[in-house]
Every structure is written in C-alpha cells, then in structure tokens.
Amino acid sequence: MLTSSDNKSELFLGIDGGGSKCKAIVMNKDNEILGTGISGPGNPLHGFEQATNSITESAKMALEDAGMPDTPLSDLVAGVGLAGVNLPVLFDKMAEWQHPFKQMFLATDLLIACLGAHQGNDGAVMISGTGSCGFSCIDDEEFIIGAHGFPHGDKGSGAWFGLQAAKQVLLSLDGVVSPSIMNDVLLAKLNCKDDTELVEAIAGKVATYYAQLANLVFDAAEQSDKIALGIVEEGAEYINSIARTLLAKQPPRISMIGGLTPRLKPWLAKDIQAQLAEPLSPPEVGAVLFARKTLAKQQQK
C-alpha cells in the first residue's frame, strides 16, 4: 500500500536551464505533464544567483500552472539540466547548491536534450540555438563536440550567425568587403543610423543579444546575398562536420534541435538532412527522464 510519503515521491520536476531562459515541467509517475513554467537565464556561467533563482522561480510557476500552488518544492524530485555545467568548476558549484527539492539530479543541458529527443533512449543530437554543439549518449557513454561558448566557439549557432553579420556589416560599411542586403537591415533592426551608432549598440554584448540577429542572415541568404550566403555556408559546414562526427559513432537515432533548427536545417548536406529524426520530447522532459533513470539505478543498488 502506498503511503502519503510515497505519493509525494512520485512528483517529478524537469529543468532545462539555458543562456536565455529556464524552462520547468512538472510530471507525475506516469510521465504525464501536469504543468510548465518559464523564467530568466538558467546558465550558471552568467551567475550562480541568477541561475538558482531562475530554477526555483520556474519550478514554482510550473506548480502553479499544474493547479498545485501549495505543493512545496521539497515534494519534487528534480532533474536539472544546465548549460555550462560541462565545466567542472560550475558543475561542482551547482552540486553544492542548498537546493529546495526532495532530491536533485544534475546533468548537462546536452544530456537532457538528447534523452528528451530520443525518449530516454540512446541517440545523438546536433544543437543550434544561442550556442551550438553535438552530443551523443550510447551505452551510457557520453560524447561532446563543440559547446565551447561565445565568442571563441559555438560556430553555426544563433550567436555566431549574429556576430558574423555584425562583423561583415561593419567591414562592408567601411568598404573593405562588398555591399550586403544586411547592412540596412541590421542598422534598422538595431535603430542605428551609421557604423558609429552600430559599434555603440553592440559593444560588450553577450551571446543572447547576437542570437537575435541570426534570422536576418538567413533572410539575406535566401535573397542570394553573397556575404550572407558565405556566412550561412560556413555555419552549415561546421554543423555538417558535427553531424558526421556523431554519425561515425552509429547512434540509433539522430536529431537536430535548438531555436535555429528551422532556418539552418535546409542548408545542411542532403545526406545529413535525410538521416535526421524528429525530436520526440523537449529537453525539460528529458530532465525528468534523467531523474527517473538515475533514481531507479540508485534504488537497484
């Protein structure tokens, strides 16, 4: 017979904390979605306080959305997937968090994304959102390629596309490279009248700022703008490389995920596009699957 305490243990929280937002989902033991929440950045790379606040806040919102506003966070078994915790120093910092949950299982955003895409099964994912990378989890062995961050890495990501646009537009306004459709579009989007204002607007900006500029590169490329085509082809070529590296590991399934997928996928090599499977669930569901998997392993011991 289930006791009241057993019942409580069957509420799961899934967290997907990225550079721009933190998503939460509450699910029951039958993997039914009870409610969802969304808050600010959940990447501890940009601040531990911000990340932990976003996690707590989005969890409370998900409980409220589920019609369970009085359920304490201490009733939830949490799977928490975070960007940035592939760096040991950030993993340790987050693992030491005096979290408010019944239990917390910490994973990278990559692992929960992969588990979500393949419903808890083995597989691989290419991710292009604010950042970019490739990841596979096969026979409990994890493999990462990319995920280096901005501005030194994350080629083929939204932030990378936006930064390339800004760079090429500045060179073009200086007459060093040929004119581009993007020049006027970028200036208008950022409310700038010339390159001096543009430099002021973008000085010191972070990845999420640049990611909002990615779409205009694809818009221009689709109008055959040479500069934009060069950027899109270079970005797509990098994601192709990621895909080929992952495919060499013979994953049962491979998916492409992340906010830039609809724009970037059509530019990938045809043979790669043909092998891409639709992701089955979002990363926050993957976080719940991760928590349940890890909990089951602990209980087996």
Added chain:
Amino acid sequence: MLTSSDNKSELFLGIDGGGSKCKAIVMNKDNEILGTGISGPGNPLHGFEQATNSITESAKMALEDAGMPDTPLSDLVAGVGLAGVNLPVLFDKMAEWQHPFKQMFLATDLLIACLGAHQGNDGAVMISGTGSCGFSCIDDEEFIIGAHGFPHGDKGSGAWFGLQAAKQVLLSLDGVVSPSIMNDVLLAKLNCKDDTELVEAIAGKVATYYAQLANLVFDAAEQSDKIALGIVEEGAEYINSIARTLLAKQPPRISMIGGLTPRLKPWLAKDIQAQLAEPLSPPEVGAVLFARKTLAKQQQK
C-alpha cells in the same frame, strides 16, 4: 617678463589611455621630456572610474619621475588621448569629467597617435595593438576606418589574432580542422591540459587577455603551420586593405604603430611595407602636441 603664473602655464601633460595601460608624459614649452608615468587601463569603455583614476595616477607618476612631486596637477595643461572616445557617449562622459588639470583637451587615441607619429604634421597611421584601425588627419580632416572593438571588429589586432588562435585550436582539438603546432603551445601557455580546461580558462575573457596570445600565432606561422598561416594571411590582408584605403587619401606620410607592428609588418604586401615611414614620437607626445595646437588656436581667436 614672464610671471610665475606664465611659467606654470608652460608645463604640458600628454596622456595616451588605451585598453591595457595609460601612459603619461610631462613636457616643457620647448617640447623637452621631463618625466613619464604608466598605470592601468585608460579606456573609458571599460569603466569611467578606472579610466580617470589611471589618468590621474599616471600623471602624478610622471611628475614624480620629473623630480617635481609637489607640482599640483592644476599646473598642467593636459592633452588627453583615449581609446573609446570616438563613441559620442564616451566622449561626452569624459568631457564632463571634473578633471584636476589647468585645462584638458580631449582627443581620440587615434588623433594623438597620428600627431605623434608625424611630429604634429598631417599623415596617416595603421594601428595594430590590442585593437586595430586606420586613421588619417589631412588638412584638419580626420578619417577613421575600423576601430570597431572586440570581438565584432578589430580584425588584424592582437586580440583578433589571439581569438582566432583559440577558435582554431578548439576546432582542431575537436578534429574539425587539421592539427596545428598552436594546439600544444596554447594549452601550455594557459596551463590547460585539455579543451575543457581551455574553455574554462578563456570563458568571458576580454581583448587584452586574447592579445597576449597573438605572438604564438606568428611563431607557428613562421614554422609554416597551415592553420597559423591562414590566420596571419587573413589578418595581414585586412591591414593591407586599411593601408590602401588610407593611401588613396594621399597622406604626406604613413606609419604603422601599435604593439603588434614588429610581428605583423613583415607579412604586409611588399608595396605597402615600402611606403611605411618610422613613427617619430609616441602617442603621449602626440597628446602634448595636440594640446599645444588647440591652445594656440584658442589664443588666436
């Protein structure tokens, strides 16, 4: 007959405030150097407090070096050349500074560099230090190309070379591009054992951090490393473009200045190298020349 007050008016301070350091020089009415000082970053882009502190501190050091530690800053007519004040918002902020000097004449780091290189006369300069750009001042008309900042601009600068190195090394360690001599050198320089540690080391780093990595790109290029050669050729090609744009304005003299000059100059196009004249004085002397020029104009009115 000169009064005591007249005597004091003939002490000049020159300031060259860049992203990594602030240089000061005290000169007399005969343009003789009395003393010099050097302190931390003087670029208001990275903080108004930091910049104004660096300026004041380096000025006091220059007075001390001149054997005049009791001379108040209010005796000095200051020419202040600062990186960043090409942006109107930063120029206005610095112009509103309640400075401690008798008078302050504010200019861009580019103008004082150009005036210094050509001893107060018309001319043009290509600059590659932490940042990069081209500048000319001919018949009182100033022209800038580049100077866009990091990481979106400043191609061919120390920061740009360092960032390209980090990017290519990360891609190479991932197997996406071919191996490079730079891989081991960069890891060793930053005390990292693998790409994960490298990503941790460089996360969120500023231009001055990357600029310290520039030399290893040239070292590798000189050993015919393909990846490094690609970076050096791309950077040199941009500085060539800057030079050609400046030469089209027919400056009486053109020089290349900035900390990367000794490494980068041999990689420029031969016809450009042949036209480069040695810079005559450093930018902080140019700042004094700027102050004296502006003062003379005011007194003519």
